[in-house]
Amino acid sequence: MTALDARPDTTATLRFPAGFRWGTATAAYQIEGAAAEDGRTPSIWDTFSRIPGKVRNGDTGDIAADHYHRVSEDIALMRQLGVTDYRFSVAWPRVQPTGRGPAVQKGLDFYRRLVDELLAAGIRPVATLYHWDLPQELEDAGGWPQRETAQRFGEYAGIMAGALGDRVATWTTLNEPWCAAFLGYGNGVHAPGRTSPLASLRAAHHFNLAHGWAVRELRSRLPAQCEVSLTLNLHAVRPLSDSAADVDAARRIDAVGNRIFLDPVFHGRLPQDLVRDTAPVTDWSFVRDGDLEAASAPIDSLGINYYSPTVVAAGSSPAPSPWAGAEEHVRFLPAPGPRTAMDWPVDAEGLYELLTRLRDDLPGVPLVITENGAAYDDYADPSGAVKDPERVAYLRAHLAAVHRAIEAGADVRGYFLWSLLDNFEWAYGYSKRFGIVHVDFATQRRTLKDSAHWYADVIARGGLSS
Ligand code: IFM
Numbered sequence: 001m002t003a004l005d006a007r008p009d010t011t012a013t014l015r016f017p018a019g020f021r022w023g024t025a026t027a028a029y030q031i032e033g034a035a036a037e038d039g040r041t042p043s044i045w046d047t048f049s050r051i052p053g054k055v056r057n058g059d060t061g062d063i064a065a066d067h068y069h070r071v072s073e074d075i076a077l078m079r080q081l082g083v084t085d086y087r088f089s090v091a092w093p094r095v096q097p098t099g100r101g102p103a104v105q106k107g108l109d110f111y112r113r114l115v116d117e118l119l120a121a122g123i124r125p126v127a128t129l130y131h132w133d134l135p136q137e138l139e140d141a142g143g144w145p146q147r148e149t150a151q152r153f154g155e156y157a158g159i160m161a162g163a164l165g166d167r168v169a170t171w172t173t174l175n176e177p178w179c180a181a182f183l184g185y186g187n188g189v190h191a192p193g194r195t196s197p198l199a200s201l202r203a204a205h206h207f208n209l210a211h212g213w214a215v216r217e218l219r220s221r222l223p224a225q226c227e228v229s230l231t232l233n234l235h236a237v238r239p240l241s242d243s244a245a246d247v248d249a250a251r252r253i254d255a256v257g258n259r260i261f262l263d264p265v266f267h268g269r270l271p272q273d274l275v276r277d278t279a280p281v282t283d284w285s286f287v288r289d290g291d292l293e294a295a296s297a298p299i300d301s302l303g304i305n306y307y308s309p310t311v312v313a314a315g316s317s318p319a320p321s322p323w324a325g326a327e328e329h330v331r332f333l334p335a336p337g338p339r340t341a342m343d344w345p346v347d348a349e350g351l352y353e354l355l356t357r358l359r360d361d362l363p364g365v366p367l368v369i370t371e372n373g374a375a376y377d378d379y380a381d382p383s384g385a386v387k388d389p390e391r392v393a394y395l396r397a398h399l400a401a402v403h404r405a406i407e408a409g410a411d412v413r414g415y416f417l418w419s420l421l422d423n424f425e426w427a428y429g430y431s432k433r434f435g436i437v438h439v440d441f442a443t444q445r446r447t448l449k450d451s452a453h454w455y456a457d458v459i460a461r462g463g464l465s466s
């Protein structure tokens with residue numbers, strides 16, 4: 001034993017591997033604001049949020065956290081936290097307003113500045129090309145259920161790679177295509193608000209295709225050291241019991257929630273049980289020769305967004321539901337335990353289950369937690385502090401689960417906390433606060449919550465202290 005080995009570990013009891021990436025994440029529509037500036041045109045979320053009753057309190061992303069005008073201030077906050085990486089998304093309608101043709105210089109300039117300032121601050125930029133803000137013109141032309149949208153996305157990916165190239169360390173094609181396809185086109189709680197099982201399955205396929213075509217464009221323009229990735233919100237599905245019927249309910253949700261993306265992207269095939277299950281609502285003839293090969297262009301890592309598990313049993317769920325027919329055979333049950341302000345159960349074990357499953361199902365694919373976090377009803381107290389002990393407990397439990405999964409052999413390379421800032425939480429508007437930095441939306445004043453100080457300490461120690 002060397003003197004070094006004998007030294008007590010005073011920094012962290014659960015230490016993460018050297019080089020582990022500690023980040024925070026945001027998305028363009030949720031924080032940028034400046035919705036009509038410098039040539040940006042409406043996205044489907046600008047349109048959807050203006051439909052009465054679709055977003056709580058009639059909130060929109062017009063101003064959001066005004067990040068477009070406060071980039072430097074927000075990067076200074078990240079620097080204070082000590083994050084190694086920052087995951088942001090590019091607003092497609094800001095750089096290519098109609099979703100076709102040449103890019104708008106001012107839109108590109110905004111992201112250039114963001115990336116340059118991140119690099120100057122020693123923070124790795126991690127860019128997502130699509131976090132749900134489709135240019136409205138492309139939706140008017142048919143949106144994601146139309147194949148042409150995938151083609152447009154590939155071209156847009158090429159524009160971005162040409163503009164920012166190797167200055168972005170990681171390029172992620174899509175964020176949570178499940179939500180975009182099934183909440184956007186299936187039960188309509190997200191933009192564009194359509195309610196058609198067939199449209200949602202078509203959209204899911206075109207997301208896979210768009211991803212593959214974007215990977216091809218990125219690879220042809222980027223230097224080899226750039227990482228190319230995809231982020232999925234995989235469902236940690238648990239059957240209520242080990243009865244054959246409950247296990248089959250879980251299989252159905254795994255097919256339409258997880259394998260609908262995992263199989264095409266990593267194995268170049270459609271899950272055959274999904275094709276059988278969905279036969280009543282679709283014949284899948286929109287999948288053409290060569291599509292699955294295109295979708296499975298190799299990528300360097302898989303991003304995973306995890307918040308809570310899904311418990312299911314045999315039965316049926318009341319419509320409207322996003323599950324493309326699966327809800328006729330599946331009952332969704334509340335998982336036990338404490339809940340966040342979203343009414344989502346706090347269950348770190350689900351993250352461990354997901355990571356160890358991926359360790360087994362996708363050997364050799366590095367994993368990155370690209371989102372994890374919780375909303376609570378935070379407020380600044382009279383002294384100006386924002387005390388959020390529930391969020392700290394949530395984060396600690398989930399980071400401990402990640403650590404345990406790494407020890408069990410899962411190749412997890414990083415963790416991005418959702419979110420840096422309080423922001424526009426889609427159909428919930430500004431009523432839900434996910435940030436570790438509190439935003440007073442009237443003044444745009446930022447205040448570090450206790451969880452931000454706690455996270456800075458975790459990063460500085462390289463793990464969790466006891
Ligand atoms: O805010 C969202 C984010 O845009 C995508 N993943 C889930 C988060 C919390 O709902």
